[in-house]
Amino acid sequence: MRDLPSGPALLALAREVLLSELMPLLPEERRADALLVARCMAIAQREAATPETSEHGFQDLYGAEADTDELLGRFARDLRIGAFENSPDRELCARAMLWRLTIAKLRQSNPEFLAANGFDQPGGVVGRAEPCPSPVSGKRSTPSPAAKSSS
Amino acid sequence: MPLRGGALQENWGLDARFSGGVLDGQQRLVLRSSAATGVAASLTRPQEFAVQKAAFAAGVTVAEPLFATEDPRIWGKPFFIMRQVEGITAADRITGDPAFEPALCMIAEKLGRELALIHTIRPPRSDLAFLAPYQEVGLTQQIAGFRAYLDRHHTPRPVLEWGMRWLETHVPPTAEPVLCHHDFRTGNYMLDGGTLTAILDWEFAGWGDPHEDIGWFCCKAWRFARLDREAGGIADRTPFYRGYERESGGAIDPRRVRFWEVLANVRWAIIALQQTDRHLSGGERDLDLALTGRRATECELELLMLLDAGGNCADA
Numbered sequence: 437m438r439d440l441p442s443g444p445a446l447l448a449l450a451r452e453v454l455l456s457e458l459m460p461l462l463p464e465e466r467r468a469d470a471l472l473v474a475r476c477m478a479i480a481q482r483e484a485a486t487p488e489t490s491e492h493g494f495q496d497l498y499g500a501e502a503d504t505d506e507l508l509g510r511f512a513r514d515l516r517i518g519a520f521e522n523s524p525d526r527e528l529c530a531r532a533m534l535w536r537l538t539i540a541k542l543r544q545s546n547p548e549f550l551a552a553n554g555f556d557q558p559g560g561v562v563g564r565a566e567p568c569p570s571p572v573s574g575k576r577s578t579p580s581p582a583a584k585s586s587s
Numbered sequence: 588m589p590l591r592g593g594a595l596q597e598n599w600g601l602d603a604r605f606s607g608g609v610l611d612g613q614q615r616l617v618l619r620s621s622a623a624t625g626v627a628a629s630l631t632r633p634q635e636f637a638v639q640k641a642a643f644a645a646g647v648t649v650a651e652p653l654f655a656t657e658d659p660r661i662w663g664k665p666f667f668i669m670r671q672v673e674g675i676t677a678a679d680r681i682t683g684d685p686a687f688e689p690a691l692c693m694i695a696e697k698l699g700r701e702l703a704l705i706h707t708i709r710p711p712r713s714d715l716a717f718l719a720p721y722q723e724v725g726l727t728q729q730i731a732g733f734r735a736y737l738d739r740h741h742t743p744r745p746v747l748e749w750g751m752r753w754l755e756t757h758v759p760p761t762a763e764p765v766l767c768h769h770d771f772r773t774g775n776y777m778l779d780g781g782t783l784t785a786i787l788d789w790e791f792a793g794w795g796d797p798h799e800d801i802g803w804f805c806c807k808a809w810r811f812a813r814l815d816r817e818a819g820g821i822a823d824r825t826p827f828y829r830g831y832e833r834e835s836g837g838a839i840d841p842r843r844v845r846f847w848e849v850l851a852n853v854r855w856a857i858i859a860l861q862q863t864d865r866h867l868s869g870g871e872r873d874l875d876l877a878l879t880g881r882r883a884t885e886c887e888l889e890l891l892m893l894l895d896a897g898g899n900c901a902d903a
Contacts (some may be wrong), residue, residue, distance in 0.1 A: 472874045479881070512743035516734065518752050528686040529894050534746050538887045550815055553888060 447481040478585060482544045493533050596632075596790060600671060610653070619649065620711055621667035629790045630645055634717050636667035639790045641715060641766070647704045650785045674777035674784040681773055682820035683812030690781030695822035697783050699830025702804070705786075705791065706797045706835060708766035721764035721794040729850070730755055733857050740860060746887035752855045753894055759796075759843050767795035772809040773819035801831065801839060802847025807889045808855045808882070849893055856886035 441449070451474050459470050494507040499519075511533070520526040542550045550556045591704045599618040600681035605611050620632055630638065636655035643649050655667035681687055685692075710721070730751050737744055768775075769791035777785040803809070804827070818827035828839050862878025 469874065472878060475878060476874065479878075489819045508745065511736075512748045515745050515748040515752055518756070523826045530749075531891075534749060534887075534893070535891055538746055538884060538891060541884045542750070542888060546883055549885050553892065 443483040444481045445478050447484065451481070479545055482547075486544060493529070493536060496529050500572040556570065596788075598820055601668070614739050615671040615673050616653070616668050618662070618666050620662055621895055630717075631657075631664045632643060632667050632790065635789050635834075636833065637714055637717070638658055638766070638789045639667075639669065640706055641708050641712065642786070642789065645704050645708050647786055648783055648785075649789075649834070669683055669689065672779075672785040674779035674782075676777050676787065678774035678809070678811040679822070682777060682810065682816070687778070687781070687821075691821040692826050694781065694783055695818045696826040696830035698771075698804070698819070699827040699832075700834040701776075701783070701830075702768070702771055702800055703725035705768055705771070705800070706765040709900065710764060710794055712829050712871070715766070718766075718793050724793055724795070725761070726754070726758055726850070729854070733853060736857055736861070744860075744883070744887070746855070746870045746890055747853055747856055747883075750849060750887075750890040750894065752844070754850055754853065757845055757846060762796040764794040765797045766883075767794055767797070769795065769800065769802045769803070770866055771800045772779075772806070773804075773811060773821060775811065779791050779824045796843070796847065797835075798843040798847045799850070801828075802844050802849075803843065803851045803854075804850035808852070808886060845893070849890065852886040852890050852893070856883035859886070 454470060454477070455474050459467060462470055476514075492512065494504065498507060498510070511530075514520065514528065518531045539550065539555060543556070547556065593883060597620050599620075601618055603614050603616055603617040616899060619635070621629075633655040636652050639649055639652040643651055650669040650672045652669045654669060655665070657665045660664065675681070681691075687854070707717075710718075712718075733747070733751060768786070770788055775786065775788045776783060777787060786875065804819050805817050805824060807814060810816060813820040816822055818824045832838060858880045859879045862876050863878075866873055866876040
C-alpha cells in the first residue's frame with residue numbers, strides 16, 4: 437500500500453504549483469519550456485492513473501489469445517498488405533480497432549486535441565469504441581477552433 | 588547570438604561590417620548551420636543555399652542568400668550566410684493573435700502566389716543537380732522509406748500502415764515535377780506586421796508533385812490555434828488557392844490535394860517519431876523533441892477523419 441497522496445495526485449499538484457506560482461516568476465524566454473514541463477507532467481499523470489489496457493478487440497480479429505504487443509505487430513503487418521480488404525466485416529472491425537487505439541492514446545497524450553476535433557465532448561461521441569463488428573457510427577460535435585494544448 | 592526556431596538547424600544572428608564590395612557597410616546577417624543531429628531527408632547547408640538562391644532568382648520572397656562554404660575550419664561545420672529579415676514566425680501568434688486578423692486573408696493569397704513562384708522552378712537545373720530525380724524520390728520511394736523506418740521502430744503503428752495502404756492503392760497519375768519546398772507551412776514564413784517578409788527553411792526542398800506542397804500547407808498539423816482554418820490556420824482554402832491559381836495560371840485539383848494531405852499526415856507522423864528518436868538515441872536530450880513523437884497520434888486521428896469519416900469507406 438502506497439502513501440497518499442498518490443503519484444498522479446502529486447503530479448497534478450506539482451503541475452498546478454508550476455503553472456500558477458512558478459511560471460509568473462520565470463523570464464519570458466523560459467516560459468515555453470515551463471509549458472513543456474507542465475505538458476510532460478500532465479501526460480505522466482494521466483498515464484500513471486490509467487493502466488495500459490490490453491483490451492483493444494484483437495480477439496475479434498484474431499480469435500486466439502496472444503500477447504498484445506505481438507498482436508499489435510501482426511495487426512500492423514496485416515494492414516500493410518490489405519489483409520482485411522476482402523472481408524467487409526473484418527475490414528469494419530479493423531477500422532473500429534484503429535479508432536479505439538488512436539482515441540485511447542490521445543486521451544492520455546492530448547485530450548484537448550480530441551475535444552477540439554469533436555470527440556469526448558458532451559453531445560459528441562465518446563471516441564469510437566463500439567464493440568466489433570458493429571459499424572463505427574455516431575456524430576461528433578462541432579469541432580472547436582482551438583486545438584493547441586499545453587496540458 | 589543564437590536565433591530561435593529551426594529544430595534541425597542552428598541560426599545565428601550576425602552584425603557585420605564590410606569594407607568595399609556590394610555589401611559595403613554595416614549588415615545584419617544570419618549564419619545557418621546544422622544542429623548536432625538531423626533527419627535523413629535534410630539537404631546540406633550549401634545545398635540549401637543553392638535552392639534558396641534559385642528561389643530568390645525566381646522572385647520568391649526569401650532572405651537573400653549571400654555565401655556558403657563546406658569548409659569546416661571556419662565554423663566547425665558547413666554553413667551559409669543570408670541577409671537577416673525582420674518579422675516573426677511564431678505560428679501560435681500568427682494563427683491566434685487578433686492583431687494579425689485583418690491581414691490573414693491577404694497573406695493566404697500571397698502565400699499561394701509565393702508557392703506558385705517556387706513551382707516555376709523545374710528540372711533539369713544544373714545549379715540544382717544534387718537534387719535526386721523525381722523518379723527516385725516519388726511516392727513509391729517515400730512510402731518504402733516510411734515502411735523501412737517503421738520496421739525499425741520500437742512500436743507498431745497500425746494507423747500509419749493503414750494510411751500508407753490507402754495511399755498506394757489510390758496513386759494519382761504522375762505529375763510533371765516542380766521544385767517543392769516540402770515544408771511550406773505556417774511557422775516557416777515570416778511576417779512583419781501584415782507583410783510577408785520571407786519563406787524560410789528550405790532544407791527539405793526537392794522535386795515533387797506541386798500538390799504535395801499544397802496538401803502539406805493545409806494539413807491539420809499546421810493550423811495551430813485555428814483548426815477550422817484549413818489554409819495553414821490563417822484562412823479557408825479559397826484565398827490560398829486563388830493566389831496559387833492566379834500566379835500559376837493552372838487549376839488546383841482538390842482530389843490530388845486530398846491525396847497529398849493524407850500523405851502529409853503520414854509524413855509528419857513519421858518525422859515526429861524521428862524527432863523523438865533524436866532524444867531517445869541520446870544525441871539530443873531535449874524536452875521538446877521528447878514530446879514531439881506523441882504528436883504522431885494526432886496525425887493518426889486526422890488520417891482516420893480524412894479516410895473513415897462517419898465510419899464509411901472513403902474510397903468514393
